[in-house]
Amino acid sequence: MNINHMLNEVLVKLFRNINIIEERAICSGEYKDVTANDMHVIEAIDMEGARNMTSVARSLGVTTGTLTISVNSLVKKGYVERVRSEEDRRVVLISLSEKGRKAYLHHQRFHEQMIEAIVTELSMEEQVVLEKALVKLDQFFHSSF
Amino acid sequence: MNINHMLNEVLVKLFRNINIIEERAICSGEYKDVTANDMHVIEAIDMEGARNMTSVARSLGVTTGTLTISVNSLVKKGYVERVRSEEDRRVVLISLSEKGRKAYLHHQRFHEQMIEAIVTELSMEEQVVLEKALVKLDQFFHSSF
DNA sequence: CAGGACTAATTTGACTATCAAATTAATCTT
DNA sequence: AAGATTAATTTGATAGTCAAATTAGTCCTG
Numbered sequence: 001m002n003i004n005h006m007l008n009e010v011l012v013k014l015f016r017n018i019n020i021i022e023e024r025a026i027c028s029g030e031y032k033d034v035t036a037n038d039m040h041v042i043e044a045i046d047m048e049g050a051r052n053m054t055s056v057a058r059s060l061g062v063t064t065g066t067l068t069i070s071v072n073s074l075v076k077k078g079y080v081e082r083v084r085s086e087e088d089r090r091v092v093l094i095s096l097s098e099k100g101r102k103a104y105l106h107h108q109r110f111h112e113q114m115i116e117a118i119v120t121e122l123s124m125e126e127q128v129v130l131e132k133a134l135v136k137l138d139q140f141f142h143s144s145f
Numbered sequence: 146m147n148i149n150h151m152l153n154e155v156l157v158k159l160f161r162n163i164n165i166i167e168e169r170a171i172c173s174g175e176y177k178d179v180t181a182n183d184m185h186v187i188e189a190i191d192m193e194g195a196r197n198m199t200s201v202a203r204s205l206g207v208t209t210g211t212l213t214i215s216v217n218s219l220v221k222k223g224y225v226e227r228v229r230s231e232e233d234r235r236v237v238l239i240s241l242s243e244k245g246r247k248a249y250l251h252h253q254r255f256h257e258q259m260i261e262a263i264v265t266e267l268s269m270e271e272q273v274v275l276e277k278a279l280v281k282l283d284q285f286f287h288s289s290f
Numbered sequence: 291c292a293g294g295a296c297t298a299a300t301t302t303g304a305c306t307a308t309c310a311a312a313t314t315a316a317t318c319t320t
Numbered sequence: 321a322a323g324a325t326t327a328a329t330t331t332g333a334t335a336g337t338c339a340a341a342t343t344a345g346t347c348c349t350g
Contacts, residue, residue, distance in 0.1 A: 003272040007260050010279040012188070037336065043157075053299060066337055068300055073335085090298040090345045115152050117285040118278060127148045129274040133263055134155040140262035141166050182307065198328060211308055213329055218306085235316045235327040 025110045031103045033077050041070050042079060042096065042104050050083065050093035079103055170255045176248045178222050186215050187224060187241060187249050195228065195238035224248055 023036040034042075044060050045051060057067040071094055074080040079100035085091035096104060119127055168181040179187075189205050190196060202212040216239055219225035224245035230236035241249060264272060 003276050004260050004264060006276050007263065007279065008256055010283055011259070012256065013283065035335075054297090062336090063338060064299060065301080065339080069336070072300095088298085088346070092299060111153055111157060112149075114156070114282075114285060115149050118281045119149060119152065121281065122274075122278060124148075126274045126277065127152075129267070129271045130278040131148055131151050131155075132271070133267060133275045133278075134152065136263045136266070137259070138155055138158065140259055180306075199326090207307090208309060209328060210310080210330080214307075217329095233317070233327085237328060 022110075026107060029106055031106060034079070034103055037070060038074055038077075038079070039103070039107055041067070041074060042100055043107070045080065045094055045096055045100075047096065047101060047104060050095035052085070052091045052093055056094065074100075167255075171252060176251060179224070179248055182215060183219055183222075183224070184248070184252055186212070186219060187245055188252070190225065190239055190241055190245075192241065192246060192249060195240035197230070197236045197238055201239065219245070 022039070026034050026036060026039050040060060041056070044056050053064050053067055053071070057064045060067065062070075071080055071082065075082055078097055081095050081097050081100075083093045083095070085093050118130075122130065167184075171179050171181055171184050185205060186201070189201050198209050198212055198216070202209045205212065207215075216225055216227065220227055224242055226240050226242050226245075228238045228240070230238050263275075267275065
């Protein structure tokens with residue numbers, strides 16, 4: 001089996017399962033009520049400061065209407081706080097609650113474990129090659145779409 | 146910035162955007178009515194022969210109920226054909242129509258271009274390293290979930 | 291400074307994807 | 321032939337998504 005087939009196979013598998021995999025990782029902890037989508041929103045809001053709906057929606061690549069629904073549920077579950085801006089009362093600022101910040105950090109550990117599992121047993125030179133390949137993949141996506 | 150952080154960043158980006166990216170690739174062609182999910186079903190049915198619902202559902206990791214809905218829509222759009230098995234009349238065999246096979250091949254080209262973009266400019270030694278890293282990634286997913 | 295244009299967010303209506311559980315229909319077993 | 325099993329579909333519920341309509345607030349211009 002050549003490298004192209006290998007790569008294709010692994011990438012196809014990732015394409016198909018990446019959400020399922022991440023969902024399982026997210027739900028396997030103490031944060032059973034957090035969906036993969038919820039976690040993406042939590043990651044986008046980020047640890048520090050409060051962001052308005054439009055900018056978070058844009059960085060997630062969804063409409064603000066969609067984000068409103070997601071945030072409704074995250075507020076109800078207690079991960080996110082909603083505050084109307086004082087400067088411009090049209091604007092809604094969203095930020096992570098204490099529980100939200102904890103969930104965020106919990107998920108970061110999943111990412112760290114994943115990276116650890118991959119780079120462990122790879123030499124420095126090999127790590128550099130992997131990085132190079134991933135950057136190429138990223139460029140491919142940016143150039144094509 | 147160290148290698149772990151870079152790897153994490155690229156992987157997180159992939160995790161977040163991989164479906165959006167593939168969806169755009171699928172819809173950007175002449176097959177505007179094919180969703181990413183539709184394409185996964187088409188890939189699972191495969192070019193040759195007819196497969197029954199249960200086995201396709203299993204290889205997709207969804208329930209047969211879910212697959213029934215997906216196949217309803219694919220049949221309506223003309224990508225998939227449904228035939229009751231003669232040997233066992235409980236069984237439904239699904240296969241790609243001519244249009245379905247064309248869509249499948251069209252999507253394969255996207256995969257090939259992607260692989261090409263990654264492998265190009267990597268030496269043989271580097272390709273071997275990349276393969277090793279991807280096997281690790283795959284193992285991580287299998288062992289953890 | 292009032293009316294109109296614009297902007298931010300939410301709501302609404304529609305659709306896709308998903309599951310578990312109930313149902314239907316066919317086959318196998320004893 | 322009855323009961324158990326199996327394959328697929330249907331049903332009822334939920335999440336995520338968009339486009340378009342709506343609501344509410346701000347800005348601009350005559």
